[in-house]
Amino acid sequence: MAESMNTSSTDMQSEPAFVLKFAHQIQCEVHAGNGMLSHAGSLVRSLAGGVPKRAIIATDVNVRAVHGSILVASLADAGLQVLWLTIPAGEEQKTLANVVDALGRLARAGAERHDVLVALGGGVPGDLFGYVAASYMRGIRLVQVPTTLVAQVDSSIGGKVGVDLPEGKNLVGAFKHADRVIIDYTLLTTLPHDEWVAGTAEVAKHGVIADRDLFEWLEESAEGWRTHSVELGPILAAAIQVKARIVQEDERETGLRMHLNYGHTLGHALETVAGYRGLRHGEAVAWGMAMEARLASRVGLSNADFVRRQDRLLQSLGLLAPLTPLDADAVYERLFLDKKVKAGRIRWVLPGRQPGNVVVRDDLPEGVVRELIHATVEGRLLEAP
Ligand SMILES: NC(=O)c1ccc[n+]([C@@H]2O[C@H](COP(=O)([O-])OP(=O)(O)OC[C@H]3O[C@@H](n4cnc5c(N)ncnc54)[C@H](O)[C@@H]3O)[C@@H](O)[C@H]2O)c1
Numbered sequence: 252m253a254e255s256m257n258t259s260s261t262d263m264q265s266e267p268a269f270v271l272k273f274a275h276q277i278q279c280e281v282h283a284g285n286g287m288l289s290h291a292g293s294l295v296r297s298l299a300g301g302v303p304k305r306a307i308i309a310t311d312v313n314v315r316a317v318h319g320s321i322l323v324a325s326l327a328d329a330g331l332q333v334l335w336l337t338i339p340a341g342e343e344q345k346t347l348a349n350v351v352d353a354l355g356r357l358a359r360a361g362a363e364r365h366d367v368l369v370a371l372g373g374g375v376p377g378d379l380f381g382y383v384a385a386s387y388m389r390g391i392r393l394v395q396v397p398t399t400l401v402a403q404v405d406s407s408i409g410g411k412v413g414v415d416l417p418e419g420k421n422l423v424g425a426f427k428h429a430d431r432v433i434i435d436y437t438l439l440t441t442l443p444h445d446e447w448v449a450g451t452a453e454v455a456k457h458g459v460i461a462d463r464d465l466f467e468w469l470e471e472s473a474e475g476w477r478t479h480s481v482e483l484g485p486i487l488a489a490a491i492q493v494k495a496r497i498v499q500e501d502e503r504e505t506g507l508r509m510h511l512n513y514g515h516t517l518g519h520a521l522e523t524v525a526g527y528r529g530l531r532h533g534e535a536v537a538w539g540m541a542m543e544a545r546l547a548s549r550v551g552l553s554n555a556d557f558v559r560r561q562d563r564l565l566q567s568l569g570l571l572a573p574l575t576p577l578d579a580d581a582v583y584e585r586l587f588l589d590k591k592v593k594a595g596r597i598r599w600v601l602p603g604r605q606p607g608n609v610v611v612r613d614d615l616p617e618g619v620v621r622e623l624i625h626a627t628v629e630g631r632l633l634e635a636p
């Protein structure tokens with residue numbers, strides 16, 4: 252179990268907020284708080300295994316432009332050499348081709364096993380370069396510095412790294428825990444508004460699956476949360492705790508961890524059919540949540556009150572904006588390429604009548620799912636709980 256989160260540490264660089272412990276003595280220290288990025292140099296220098304010769308900053312062009320200089324200064328102050336790996340921004344960059352390119356660049360630059368890769372950015376650089384760190388020389392040390400809401404409350408913690416295939420999301424990957432995750436809440440101030448809104452879907456998801464207080468807190472503060480005018484630290488800390496607790500209990504997704512996929516079975520199918528363009532991950536997840544709650548209601552696990560309540564929350568956060576046209580049958584077909592499919596059956600993560608817990612079911616009627624997808628892509632879903 253993750254220790255309770257310390258968000259008011261005065262000695263931020265040396266005191267992790269909590270430490271996650273996994274099999275084979277693997278540990279991941281999470282450091283979270285305002286201004287944490289300027290401590291990155293000392294946090295990288297003091298990694299277990301000795302001082303690295305070189306830190307490879309792996310990021311996308313946008314993040315490099317806004318936050319790269321603070322990170323470089325901090326690493327240089329700590330006496331580390333820096334090498335850059337930079338990709339263009341966007342989900343369509345989460346490809347095997349970029350993995351191959353990055354591995355080649357590391358080899359040509361003479362990167363060594365003892366070097367450390369610092370993945371700076373949202374879930375795209377985090378997942379992609381995390382996979383590079385898992386693969387290069389069978390694994391080099393990894394530090395995650397998440398800069399989006401999605402990455403801070405979700406993707407940087409738990410060790411899932413990888414890339415998409417044109418056939419489906421996250422179909423290639425590995426488990427590679429970061430040695431350290433450095434979460435600086437102030438980096439979110441530069442996040443474009445639409446990215447912020449998309450990230451709130453994962454926070455709401457954490458509330459639905461495991462933390463009723465977090466869900467209700469979001470309901471009360473949705474307006475201020477959308478406009479950044481509430482104190483974010485405690486909500487972010489609560490959302491991070493949900494992720495940490497779940498991956499700590501079920502590192503390899505044999506049970507509980509599957510709950511994190513709420514909204515993702517249909518969300519990933521929407522994202523894939525959209526070609527990873529024009530529909531952000533979090534936006535797709537919000538639609539997935541709206542649809543999967545309706546599935547739960549159809550089979551009697553949830554009810555119309557919960558469906559409406561969750562819709563209201565997601566809409567007040569700025570989510571569930573109309574979708575661009577998508578092929579409903581293609582969305583349905585994609586569901587079967589999801590990693591959660593077992594023996595041809597889709598394992599759905601479904602909410603109950605109140606936020607705070609979910610169950611996994613694999614016996615939903617095909618017709619109901621198809622009808623739901625049609626209603627969604629034709630813009631009829633929100634009127635039909
Ligand atoms: N590994 C996991 O457990 C896990 C969990 C959740 C999501 N994910 C993955 O995460 C990805 C989505 O991540 P994302 O939403 O962070 O997308 P992203 O990494 O593409 O970032 C979104 C956009 O915001 C920009 N950006 C990032 N940080 C910024 C900042 N501080 N200021 C200004 N611009 C900034 C980026 O350049 C990009 O244009 C998906 O591929 C999803 O599958 C993985």
Ligand SMILES: [Zn+2]
Nearest residue numbers: 453515532536
């Ligand atoms: Zn997600």
